[in-house]
Amino acid sequence: MIRAVETQGSCREVVTQLAAVSTAVDRAGFMVVSSAMQHCLIDPEGAAEDEDGLTTDELEKLFLSLS
Template identity: 40%
Template sequence: MQIAADELAEVIVRLRRAQGQIGGVIQMIESGRDCKDIVTQLAAASRALDRAGFKIVATGLQQCLLDDDGSGQAAVDREQMEKLFLALA
């Protein structure tokens, strides 16, 4: 399953945000910041990564359900989509 890059622009934004948050976590650890602040920032980065993953799966699912050849068959079967969702669980 291929997803067009323009459909994933929002995912790129989320991943860049997570990248910045992870960099912030590293700096916080190195500067000896409070554990509570570090965990809060780390949780935010984790949520950003989760949301990016869910967006990719949802976009892929939408594309797969729109069959290109008119056969009525989805390009990816249900089992494959379940595996993608479970990978993020």
């Protein structure tokens, strides 16, 4: 993708590749937050003791920041 930009490649291909990367990163973020939220629902006391110490409110804010 960088090479395509540097060599003045097709704008269509560059934008298509950027869209694919963006979608993949968004999906990965949703999966991480979703997994953490499920963990909190299954074991709320254990989740509160985890290193991150994220509350469900904080997880919700993280989730919404992905949109």
